[in-house]
Every structure is written in C-alpha cells, then in structure tokens.
Amino acid sequence: MKNLNPTSTLSWKKLNKHFLKIRNIHIKDLFQKDINRFKKFSLNFKNLILIDYSKNRITEKTIKYLLNLAQEFHLEQAIKSMFNGDYINVTENKPVLHTALRDFKKKKIFLNNVNISISINEVLEKIKDFSSKVISQEWRGYTGKYITDVVNIGIGGSNLGPEMVIESLTPYKNHLNFHFISNLDGTHVIEVLKKVNIESTIFLISSKTFTTQETMTNALTVKNFFLKQPKVSLSDMSKHFFALSMNEKAVIKFGIIKENFFPFWDWVGGRYSLWSSVGLSIALSIGYKNFSLLLKGAHDMDNHFLHTPLNKNIPVLLGLIGLWYSNFFHTETEGVFVYDQYMNKFAKFLQQTCMESNGKRVDRNRKIVSWQTGSIIWGEPGTNGQHSFYQLLHQGTKLIPSDFIIPMKTHNKINNHHLKLLSHFFAQTRSLAFGKSLQDFLHENKNKSFFKKRFKNKKDFFIYQVCPGNQPTNSFLLRKITPYTLGALIALFEHKIFTQGVILNIYSFDQWGVELGKSIAKDVLSILKSKDLCTKYDSSTNSLINFYKKF
Template sequence: MKSLNPTTTKSWKDLKKHYLKIKDIHLKDLFQNDSNRFEKFSLNFKDIILFDYSKNRLTTKTMSYLLNLAQEFNLKDSILSMFEGKKINFTENKPVLHTALRNFHRKNIILNKKNISLEIKNVLKKIKLFSDAVINKKWKGYSDKSITDVVNIGIGGSDLGPFMVTEALKPYKNHLNMHFISNLDGTHVIETLKKIDMSTTIFLISSKTFTTQETITNANTIKKLFLNQNKVLESDMSKHFFAISMNKNEVLKFGILEENFFPIWDWVGGRYSVWSAVGLSIALSIGYKNFSLFLKGADVMDEHFLNTPLKKNIPVLLGLISIWYNNFFNAQTEAIFVYDQYMYKFSTYLQQTNMESNGKNIDRNKNIVSWQTGSIIWGEPGSNGQHSFYQLLHQGTKLIPSDFIIPINTHNQINNHHIKLLSHFFAQTKSLAFGKSIKEILKDNNLEKNTFQYISDLNNDINIYKLCHGNQPTNSFLLDKITPYTLGILMSLYEHKVFTQGVIMNIFSFDQWGVELGKSAANNILNELKKKKLTKKYDSSTNALINFYKLNKK
C-alpha cells in the first residue's frame, strides 16, 4: 500500500480549489444544466442493481479529481494486494482474506505455502453436512428429539453479521427458530432461555479467540444451566454445544468435542467473518443451498471490485464520494436507509464494518492525521425514519449524505403496500435534492404575484416555515429483490467501499486497537470491583463511581 498524506497530493489540492468553486451550486442547477446527468452518473450492475449517484453535489470534474486521487494512491495495486493475501493488516502482520471465503472464480489461493482454498472447502463441506442433518431432523438432542431452536452466542462480528443476515433472509427461513445472545447483561441470556427448550436446542459459541469475555461468560452460564437439568450428563453436551473459533485448545477445555469444532482463521477479521463458519447460523436458518448463493453474490461483487476500471467501479465510486463529503464539505455522518423491513439491522451491521475499520487517527506513516477518516454511520428502515429524523434532513442545518436502498419486488405483495413504499422512496430522494422553493410554496396557496411580492408575503406569513432548501445529497440503489444472492452482493459492495476509503485516507482498516483498550480496562476494573475496600486507584470520577457502587450494591 502506498503511504501518503492525502492532503499533500496534487489531486487533493485540485479538489480543494474545485470545492470552493462548486460548494454553493445547487443540485437543481446541476440537473437543469445537464439533461444527461443521470446517464453520466449511474451504473447498472448486471441488471440486478441500479446505482444512481446523480443526486450528489459533484460534476464530471469532481469525479475526475477523485479518480486521480485513487490513482495517486495506486488503489488498484492495493486491491490486488488484498486478494493476493499480502499482509496489509500491517499492525498485526496478517493478510486480509475474507474474499477467499467466497471464492468461486479465482484459482487456488496459496498462503504460507498452504492451499487455503482446500481448508475453506473442507469447512464448507462440514457446514453443509451439519446444517443438512439438523434441518432434515436427523440430528437429535439428548432426549432423542429433533432440534427446534438454534442459539448463536457471540458479540461484534460474531453476532451482528449472522443476526442481520438471518433477519434479512427470513423469507427463506425453514422451521428452525433462531436466537442471538450477545450482551453481557444477564437479561439477554434469561429472556432468550425463556423462549427455548434446552433438550431441542443447539448452542453455537462463536468467538475467534474463544476468550472474549462477553461471549465466554454467556456460554459458561448456559453450559451450567444446561448441565443442571435433570438426567443430563456432561456427555450430552456433544449433542448441543458447538464452537466456531480459531482456538481449538480453549474450545476443548470448555468441553466441546473436536468434531463439534468449526475452524476460522486469523486472516479473517471479526467484522468480515460472516462468510466463514461464523455464518453457520445462517446456513441452519436458510439451508446450505441458499447460504452458498449468499457467498456467490459476494464473490460476484468481489470480481467487479477487482477487475472493473475505477471510473465504473461501484464500491470505488461510493468510497470516493464519501471522502468528498467527509473532508471537503465537513459532513460528519452518513445515513443508510433501507426500504425493506427484513433489512432493519443493515445500518447497524454497517456501523461496525465502517466505524471499527476506519475510526482511526494514526496514518500508515505513524503520524496523527490532519484529515477526516471514518464517518459516523447511522440509519433506520424506511419509511419509519420519515416520521422522526427526516425532518432534520429536510430542514436542519447539517449536511447528511444518505444512501437509499429498495427492492423493486417484495416478498410480501399485499394490497398496494409496496408501490406506496416505492413512491416514498422516490419522493424522499427527490425532495432532499430539490427541496421546496418560495414560488412552489405560494403556488400551492394559489397566490399569483411577482417574485418580490412572493418574498414579502413569505416573510410575513407562516409559509416561511415550509421552506425546504434541498441540496441534500443521496445515492440510490434499486435491487431486483432481497435474496441470498443480492444481499451477498450488497454486503460485499459496502465492505469494498470501506477498503477504498481506508487506502486513500492512508490508515490501516483491519485492526481495532481502540476496542482492545476498552477490554483491558474492563478486566482491570473487574478485579477492583471484587474488593470490598473503597478504591483510590483511578481518577476522582472513576473512583467515585466505583465507590458509589460498592456502598450501594445489594
């Protein structure tokens, strides 16, 4: 990877000058001055996804400068380095090969003189055999009953990915009931256990290291409750407990048999692990055939990202546009609105993908950055957000670039619901872009006056509060339908957007030392909480909070 301060590049300087020229241009003018704007700023991906980025505050010159920036960073070479397994996770001295987990196009991938493609195929075969056995009711619990429920115990990437995907693909779900436990709060365990019968439930403990405090605490609690049931033997665990991890020794210590161990590898980051055995809950929920289609969708987008010229490369364009707003317009956040109720966890999932990857303030040259890196990602499913925070988008004081995603065809064609949902989708991107002018407001009231009189009336009338300036940028994604295949495409697309941003922002996207800080601090404080004596060990605030707890705990 090329290590440059992006602000010193020629392209960045060109963008800075260019920004001063176009920062006040309205999207209305951009569209009025170019009847072919949509054709210039949209891409059709295999007739599966239409990507429209024409409602952005940019011109062909903007895109030219942004693409020059990508070329100055040799983005193509960095993409190739990732796919070839070079150690681009520099701070941990690891390759980044989640793309290998869904490889259906490229030749065998060799890493450290080993063909990891064979290892991956063996794990996929194991996932298939096990998921088929459970779904077909051949796998029995200790009471010799078929399995009815699956509980995934994990946190972060071991929870957010599989939870989001199983919810998004509910139309493909079989008879198994899926549950996800992540929170260290014991309430999450207790409320989940109320819904299941342990004799017909399997537990998937998903932790890369098998030492993650939240996951192992929850797993130990469930193990204890399982073994405390009447007539349950420790050997019965073999029918109910399974591990997804790279730490076989810890798995065996926990009491899980080797045959119930599904390996993952240190070259797969947690937030990119849904494509690995971490996705076992997905295969159990929708069947292996659909799980395979999910992987194939991601692979198709991988091929697009790897082989398509930058100017027609959707993840690259998406990443560049984000850098444009984050660094030149000072947009601090990006919103993602999916108009599909099954996809209600998608924005939450992408929060981790983006913010854990690019929330960095040290560049690849070990210097503190002077530019903006990761954006704050947020969002809710449409059309719920329209009745809460969209007000701020339309009339607030902040620039919030937004992605709008909708399937053309729905899984639940009931009355005229979906066509109404589509009308809201199209209306929102139009309204955010173009707003509502003085003339349009007064025209609604059938007032026939000249422009000066319009303004005079508006300033002396309640109608002033209806003014919407517009000029809020959006990207639109129209998908054929939310399927395992298209969801794989969409998730891979956003992963590669994040990669693009990381390369150009000159940061390492694949470590998370900030997360590690919180973990180690919590372990130290846990030891202090176990002591009866009041503490003076920390700062005055932390000491006071800990001591207040000690004095008031029951």
C-alpha cells in the same frame, strides 16, 4: 500500500480548489445544466442492482479529481494486494482474505505456500453436512428430540453479521427458530433461555479467540444451565454445543468435542466473518444452497471490484464520493435508509463494518491525521424515519449524505403496500435533492385566500415550509432481496470501506481502540471483587466505583 498524507497530494489540492468553485451550486442546477446526468452518474450491477449517484453535489470534474486521487494512492495495486493475501493488516501482521471464503469454486488460493482453499472447502463441506442433518431433523438432542431452536452466542462481528443476514432473508427461512445472545447483561441470556427448550436447542459459541469476555461469560452461563437439567451428563454437550473459532485448544478445554469445532482463520477479521464458519447459523436458517448463493453474490462483487476500471467501479466511486463529503464539505455522518422491513438491521451492521474499520486517528506513517477518517453511520428503515428524523434532513442545518436502498419486488404482495413504499422512496430522494423554494410556495398559492391572524402576508407564513434541498443521496434499486443480491450488497459496502481506508492512509483491519476498554474492565473487575475502596484511578472513576461498593 502507498503511504501518503492525502492532503499533500496534487489531487487533494485540486479538489480543494474545485470545492471552492462548486460548494454553493445546487443539485437542481446541476440537473438543469445536463439532461444526461443520470446516465453519466449511474451504474448497473448485473441488472440486479442499479446504483444512481446523480443526486450528489458532484460534477464530471469532481469524479476526475477523485479518481486521480485514487491513482496517486495506487488503489488498483492495493486492491490486488488484498486479494493476493499480502500482509496489509500491518499492525497485527496479518493478511486480509475474507474474499477467499466466498471464492470456494477456485481450486487454488495460496497463502505462505499453503493452498488455503483446501481447508476452506473442508469447512464448507462440514457446514453443508451439519446444516443438512439439523434441517432434515436427523440431528437430535440428548433426549432424542429433533432441533427446533438455534442460539448463537457471540458479539460484534460474531453476532451482527449473521443476525442481520438471517433477518434480511426471512422469506428463505426454514422451520428453525433463531436467537442471539451478545450483551454481557445477564438479562440477555435469561430472556433467551426462557424462550427455548433445552432438549431441542443447539448453541453455537462464536468467538475467534474463544477468550472474548462477553461471549465466554454468556457461554459458560448457558453451559452451566444445560448441565443442571435433569438427567444430563457432560457427554450430552456433544449433541448441543458447537464452536466457531480459530482456537481449537480453548474449545476442547471448554468441553466441546473436536467434531463440533468449526474452524476459521486468523486472516478473517471479525466484522468480515459471516462468510466463514461464523455463518453456520445462516446456513442453518436458509439452507446451504442459499448460503452458497450469498457467497456467490459477494464473490461476483469481489470480481467487479478487482477487475473493473476505477471509473466504472461501484465500490470505488461510492467510496470516493463519501470522502468528498467528509473531507471537503466536512460532513460527519452518513445515513443508511433501507425501505425493506426485513433489512432493518442493515444500518446497524454497517455501523460496525465502517466505524470499527475506519475510526482511526493515526495514519500508516504513524502520524496523527489532520483529515477526517471514518464517518458516523446511522439509519432506520423507511418509512419509519420519515416520521422522525427526516425533518432534520429536509429543514435542519446539517449536511447528511444518505444511501437509500429498496427492492423493486417485494416478498409480501399485500394490496398496494409496496407501490406506496416505492412512491415514498422516490419522493424522498427527489425532495432531499431539489427541495421546494419560497417562490414555489408563493406561485402555487397566488390565487388562494390566506389567513392573516398571525402573519401579515403569505411570505411570512410560507418561509416556515421552505425545504432548501441540496441534500445528497445515492439510490440503490435491487431487483429483489435474495441471498445473491444481499451478498453482493454487503461486499459492495465492504469494498467501499476498503477504498476509503487506502486513500485515508489508515489501517482499516485492526481495532486497537476496542481493546483498551476490555483491558481496563479486567482490572476494574478485580477491584470490584475486593473489599477495599478504590484509590487507583481518577477521582471520578474512584468515586463511582466506591459509591457502588458502599451501595
């Protein structure tokens, strides 16, 4: 990948000058000047997902300069490098090939002269076979009861992705009940174990290294709980415990038999792992056929990202527009508002995908950056957010670019619920963009009587109701939330994040910041177990630890 300081590029300098010219132009003025604005700034993915980015503070020149910036960074070549298995995760000396996991119909994908598609297909077949046995009730627990519950034990990418997908695809779910244990807090384990019958429950331990402290602590607790059940022997674990990992040796040592080991590989990042054996819980929930459609949707978006010219490339354009706000308007957050209750965890999932990927402060030249990198991602399902934080979007002092996502067809046709939901979706994106001026309020109320107890005139009153608008949004209209469209949507955001990482000149696929807290926690744990007072750290940390020890 091209290693440049983005702020030193010709395109960045042009964008700076361009920004000074248009920073105060209102979105409503942009629409008034161009009746074809929607047509110019919208794209359609296979007639299943319409992306409207016309309600942004951009012009054709903005897009031109942003695309020039992408070209200065050789973005097209960087995309090919990822798909080709080049070692683009430089700090960990790894390729980044989660895209290969969903290209399971391709006959040959080579990495270091090894056809990795063979092992990918073997794992997919194993997922297909096992999920079929559990769903059909052929697989039984140690007492002969068929499986009713599945507990996924993992954290981060081993939890957020599968949990989000399973909940998002609830209408496709079968009879099995799903539970997720992630938090190190023992309460999380206990509360899940209260809900299940051990005799009819299987446990999926999901950890790439099989050493993650939170996951392995929770897994050991569950294992010990299982072994304390009446008439249970160690061999009975083979009916209930399964591992999703790359560390076969640690899996066997834990007590899980080789046949229950579902491997994935070092070139799969945790936050991109739901496409791998980490997605076993997804296949168990919606069946292998639907799981394969999830992969197919992502694969088709991969092909779009890889083969579509930059000026029509959905993830590229959205990534560039995101950079436009964070580095020229100096926004710090992005809202993700999904108008579908099943997808209530989508924003939470994107938090990790984006913030763990691009939350970096050192560039690929080992220099501290002087530009904005990863944005803070947050969100809440519509219409809940409308009755809490939307007030700040409409009348606050923050500029917050937002993504609005909605299916046009609902899975639950109850009266006119969905029609009303759609009306709010369209109304909010329009209101945020166009707002309502003081003149509008005065004109609407010119012939109406007005109370004068606290305000001398209408202007003094209506000033409080003015919504300035000019808040940028992208609208995503999905035909329906299906395994295919969800797969495509997830891959779209993955590639948007990759695009931004390339141009921000950072490494998006490591997460060294996560490791610091882990290493210190191990050290603190040994101190907590000792009887001596802590004197090793700063006065605050020492005092907090010692206060706990005295308590």
